[in-house]
Amino acid sequence: MPPYDGDDGPPSGSRTNRWTVDDIRRDEYWKGFYDRRRLEREKDWVPEYRGPQRYIEMDDERTPARGLSYRGSRREVRPPAAYRGRRSVDDGMGPAPRRHAEPDYEDDEDDNYTQYRGQGRQPPRPPPPPRTSVDSAGEALRLPLTAWMNKNVKGHFVATMGEFVGTTMFLFFAFAGTQVANVGGQNKESSTTGGETGFSPEVLLYIALVFGFSLMVNVWVFFRISGGLFNPAVTLAMAMTRAISVFRSCLLVTAQIGGSIFASFLVQVLFPTDFKVRTTLSPGTSLVQGVFIEAVLTFELVFTIFMLAKEKTKATFIAPVGIGLALFVAELVGVFYTGGSLNPARSFGPCVVTGIFDKEHWIYWVGPATGAIAAVLFYKFIKILEYEMANPGQDAASDEAADEAERRAKMGEASTNV
Template identity: 40%
Template sequence: MSLSFSKHDITATIGEFIGTGYFLFMGVGGAVNFINHAVGSPLPGLAIPFCFGFSLFVNVFIWAPVSGGVFNPSITIALMVTKNLPLIRGVMYIVAQLLGALVGSWLIDLVQPGAPNAATTLGDDTSIAQGLFLEMFTTSVLTMAVLMLAVEKHGQFMAPFGIGMALFVSALCAGPYTGASLNPARTFGPAIVANDYGRAHWIYYIGPTLGSLLAAAYWYLLKFLQYEKAVGSGPEKPESDRNSDKHDLENP
């Protein structure tokens, strides 16, 4: 196995760095804007998932032709495990995603009025185990969206939208309890910039990674079962019935 890399790996890694930076810049910036200007209303509960979901959608759409538009170390690991991403490029992606998230979070903190503290922390009534499993299961949904829509190419041009909507609906589910990270880079950048790590900061790295590996296991199972042949195939007839059908066709 070669560990060398080419200029194409460098180009794609640059795409991941810039794309992750913009994903955090727009997601954090939009979310904090709603938090600061919709105090006392239920709007942020819907608007924050919308900001991150659509930020992911837009940036995947822009950067997918360059790098695939992953922007997530946990999903990068899933792509390496499923052999849809070479090891050396995956490692480069993870470094670029973490650095991009840090730069994007720092830039929005620098240019946006006020202090955009968008760190993902556990809710007061959320246990560590609940937070871990919420991050795991929601990330598995997001990773499956990437695997089925982008890798398997079932989403065609709608794959970025489907991936963004997977983040949106997952954030609706987990947002009030964990902040809905689903992405170690999304946690890493804002936590450092805001110096806010909350309780059990580690779950935002372990939970999403376990979720991405769960999705990889689903993907391997579906490929083993040849899922492509499942839709519309119906139950397989016994051989005697198939022979009978053949006889009827030959002797109407």
């Protein structure tokens, strides 16, 4: 077929002096040739980093983005002072002399990956690091049994294990401190209350301190793993507010009860003193009084958790301190009368280890559950009423933000009055 001479009419060598199918296709090809070449030239191309192995230098026909070029080798070889055999990216006019170009070397890259760029051009993005060591470390740290787990199953497994270990550590130190506080006491019963021994502020203060500080430390450690609940009543409250799912809450309650039993077993085995950590009612305290005492104390603890941990504020990072202090205050009040349980798992574990279940053991399930439900209802009530607008600007990071929050609150009141 004769070459196309560029005229608008049919080809000069055509026999019939008419357009043929081949002529039309050839004309459409040449019309889009320059557009395709321009798009191909402007297409960004980033050279592939092949790691610290020896390279085979090849003359690539594609022009890299912004006139960049890479050269890699196992030896530290400086790139040439000029590019040879490359099209000019700026003007697109084909090969151009590059004798005036002075490379700008940068030695902040890896030893086996030297980078350079021409004058007046921006430095390229650094190459990715080699993945050999990362992959090998990842394979070494991955458990064989977790390969078949999906993300949800693995998350439930990690949270359950974290809650079991956290509850064990919390109650182990709390029970051990209670054992130390009861050393030398005349109480023969294996309970914390010990009403017949008389009132001892030192013992009550010691028990309250060890419970409060143990909860504070372990919540601060485990809240990133499982939430640091350690309490079936708190778990029930979180499930009612949909902070966690029902399935997750069932797993956490099981882990909390198991951790309480294991902590009680460790304290009984490791310490030579009598195991006196059960919760019972003191003489003169009725069942109804015990239920309401546990409910009120649990309400204080759960509502503190809601306002400091569940509500994300600028003080959330120190929420474990407030939670530990809430338990400390509750223990100061409740240890003498009910043993200061506030936690069904805390009362259930020692009963299982000692094999003694008192007739009033049920109050340590009903009381905390009642307090948790009351805390949830009050929390939802103030959320419906938009408690943030009652005292605006409390969570502002600066005075300007606080003033802006107060101004918005006043505007909202004005619009409501209108």
